[in-house]
Amino acid sequence: MKFAYYPGCSPQSTTRELDVVTRKIAKALEIELVNLNGAACCGSVEMRVNDPDLFYAINARTLAMAERQGLDLLTICNTCQLVLAQANQSLKKDGELLDKINQALSEVHVKYSGGVEVKHLLWILLTDVGPERIKGNLKFPLTGLKVAPFYGCHILRPKEALGFDDPDDPKSLEEFIRICGGEPVDFPGKIKCCGFHNLPYDPMLAVTLTGKYLQEASDAGANCMVTPCPLCFTMLDGYQREANQKLGSHVNLPVFHLPQLLGLAMGMGKDELMLKRNMVSTDGILRKIGRV
């Protein structure tokens, strides 16, 4: 299987490990990732406010790149997934909008016809690849590991734009954990919001929200956490200490990117998975599952 690969901005800077490990597990599972040369930032939740026409144009351009190759788009970030899916939906539904945007894009010889689907790696793993294929590739299933699934918000809501999981009772990330051999741990905050998008101007809010969910997961008995979004990862892992400080808590919960957890179960080691880049050390987890 082949997908147009859209990593987004964070995996090309702060969470470079996500990009690297995604490529590794894709190769192992025979998913061909085709690079899109020069795809721009999706605009996040800001661009549509800032300049709606430019927002649609930039994303139509990205989608057109995938369309040119006859491929669907694979994302590895919740916000990229939602934003591109929403832009795609609007362009497909609103003929006038599509025409207007294509007019602007014609200046750079680009046209989008609405032929692309936008899918998150998590969904692709569960449906296109499938549990059997994945299990067949596991060398060290994560038996005994209690993993808290942190979905984050943009992979679940609004369901009109995404449609894979029931936003009130999602199952995909728990299923993923089970396929990797681990035991999912339920906690209320699993579908809530880490607050990343407010971080630059409202850091205390993001830190407080994040801290709350870390505490819940820890209280529920989790050894570690997994998340399909690099932005959530940056909050949960990168700001864990700050969250503890703000809430007066003592959570020590290592966090994995989605492909890192899978890579671990597939037999990749600490260096291959670039686990050194985690703020909260994963050494304890590796020791626990005998992978030091």
Place this chain on the structure above:
Amino acid sequence: MTDVAYKETDVLVIGGGLAGMRAAIEAHDHGAAVLLILKGKLGKMNAGICSYHYAAVGPWGDPDDKNELHLEDVIHSGGYLADQELCKIMIEELKDRVFEFERYGLMWDRKSDGEMDPYLGAGHSKPRTLSTWMRQAGVDMIHGLRSEMRRRKIPLIEDVMATRLLVKDGKVVGATALDYLNGILMGIQAKSVIIATGSHHQVFPVTTSPPEGTGDGVAMAYRAGAELMNMEFGVFISTLAYPSTFKGILVPTLFKVGDETLHLLNSKGERIMQRYDPEHLEMASKDVIARALQTEIKEGRGDGEEGDTLYADLRHLPYEAARQKLSELVFFANKAGIDIKKELIPIRPAAHETLGGIRINKSCESSLPGLYAAGSVVGAIYGNDGIPGRGTGHAIVFGRRAGQFAAQGARKSDRVSIEKVMDQLDDEKMRVFKPMERRSDIRPITVLKKLQHLVGKYFRWAKNEKDLNLGLKEILRIREEQLPQISLSSHTKRFNQEWVKALEVENLIDMAEIMFEAALMRKETRTMYAREDYPDRDDKNWLKHIVVKKQTVGMTLEAVPVKLLYVKPGEED
């Protein structure tokens, strides 16, 4: 006295729906100190939100339309039992309210060129019916009124059930109310009292209207000696059949979706209205439809356990248009698991609202000085049924008038100190606290269900003397044997809804009794009012209003001739 909270105001408004809010706003704008009390939360406890439309003659629709035509339509559809003077005033004041609502933030439907978009409502002679997006004018009107209440910061006390009017020297000087959030009786002194508590449809077992419609206002007025009128009238309509909480969701037949209406079918799949009114079909007025459906049921062409289930057929309508114009019906049919593109919607008859209530004059004043009334609590001024826009129209027009006249009345009155009516307050406190003090195993809900069951059984659309007498006997028995036994399962003073229900049941029993007595008296059939033992219309004897008044023992019922000031029954009737 302990356990009593005292309040003072110029104008006390009881009830926070379309009429109550409009009255409070008007009284406030006339400079009166206003206090509005209601049994729930403002904007959330009223029948108005479920209204579909409003109707008025104005610079929209047909340029040949005039108030006289609208007046004729209203009086005709009400079986000529309208109070024509009040009706004329209402018709004339409808137009200005349309502009007012837009100043309150509402937006009436427009065509794409920006002009108003009226439509033809069943029973109207011209397209003068207005609505808002998704045909939910009621919601927008309530929102508009609530915004205005908020703008003026009109004093408001929620979760309060008014229980009794305080009367001194033949004039209303205030009211008592149960603050059931805290379990305290309130004594409110007011120079004018406006009752706007809505219809008492909860006498019926299945109704489209909300649960708070228990006749508190009518009962209070009746017990204080005010005259009531039209108590034998009610509107019967068809509604969704299941599930229990959707029972009572209206099946609207009163307007077209494009060129077509929905169809009403019997158990054989025949289009019912073809038999009863082939010219108007489903656009016939509500009473013709009610009669048609009831006759089908009576003659055995209904389904279901009780043989009263018929069907609404939307299969032939363009889905998107149906979804917009019949939005509520389509939505709830979908939720009940019915695919309207392929299946029929089972419907059953239910009560829409009662039309009887407090008798008022031009100034919205009742026969008791100091007591004003507006909205569905008023004895139907437009007769015994109405055309689209009736409910919202009269509530708003008379709400405004009640506010104005109550404020003017208050200016001319002196406030009477609560000391002067302390005996009434003491008396009322004893009555109100009785259910709290009793110990028994008879609960308000049991008595309510009994009452509703017998009203449903003996006060159907087509009534007869035998059933009415049986029903009346049962009602009196309930009042004598069960009512004095009612007690509560919890004696908490905090938000005790069961306590409220105990008081509501007493009000409903009184209303039911009056309804049955009045129905026994009216021996004829006319538009929405039907007696199967007197199936013909009898203008000679019954072009009259039945006015009811409480006496020391029992009540008097007097038939007062209708004054045919402007519109007379034509030969074709």
Place this chain on the structure above:
Amino acid sequence: MEKVTAKVFRYDPSTDDTYRYETYEVPYEKGMRVLGVLMYIQENVDTSLAFRYSCRRKRCGSCGVLVNGKPRLACMEEAKEEMVIEPLPNLPIVRDLVVETTEYEERIQSISPYLVRKNRPEREPEKLLPNNFTAVRPLNQCIECFSCMSACPVNGLKWEGFSGPATLIQLARRMLDPRDDMDRIPDAGQAGFEHCVACYACVNACPVEIGILEGVIENIKKKYTEKEPSVYGKYNKTWGDLIVKNGLVNPFTLMRKVSTFDKLLSNMVIGIKFFLKGKISLKSQKIPNIDEIRTIQKVIGEKR
């Protein structure tokens, strides 16, 4: 399903030390709603159960409760085989499932929730083009049921300065009404719209399908950033500028440009930590053919 089981929150602050849950079994009927379950319990099992309802058809917004942890209108929510029914969160409890919503009502009152218009229209009825009301029309559906407030994680934290989605809807209802001419920008600022984390929890919970994020929050953000400088506005503008400049947004560059002085120290601490882990690229990467983005921007600007 023959019957359903409902675990219902019970609490009377005037008599009980603390809350408890009572479990009830209720016979199921086709299409049953949670409200039907509550009514059955109140009518047949425990007449002291307290809950609000009125219209039964999502117009009054009275019957908001938590069903299995999610804020729902009892009259609309389908009855499930097993349900936990609780009062809406973060509000004082009156009794059982009834909560005190005064706090939310006061917030709404504070943003002038009514039409403000200095001049009367030229004529009445006014000529009003339906297309001008497309933005405000869905907002007028709001029934103040407070499901959104209950779902919102920021409101759930009782975050200082954030008045919550319901307040913002009422504000936007007037702000986007072409007839309203009050300057509502100061109220928007006071209402703390920038604390919205854009998580769509409110959208997911809204029973009348108001697209709160795009219809309310984004519209308020647009209007505010046009009129008033703010930290949020700077952040939003910087994001856009960085896209046009480089194609990708480098978080470090973003933080550097947006951070206010008071956050400088804490940001520096984090910055150093991240830097040591190699997470920071000091220089911003540009995408190849970045000039395409600039061309597109220019064309769009010209067309306006």
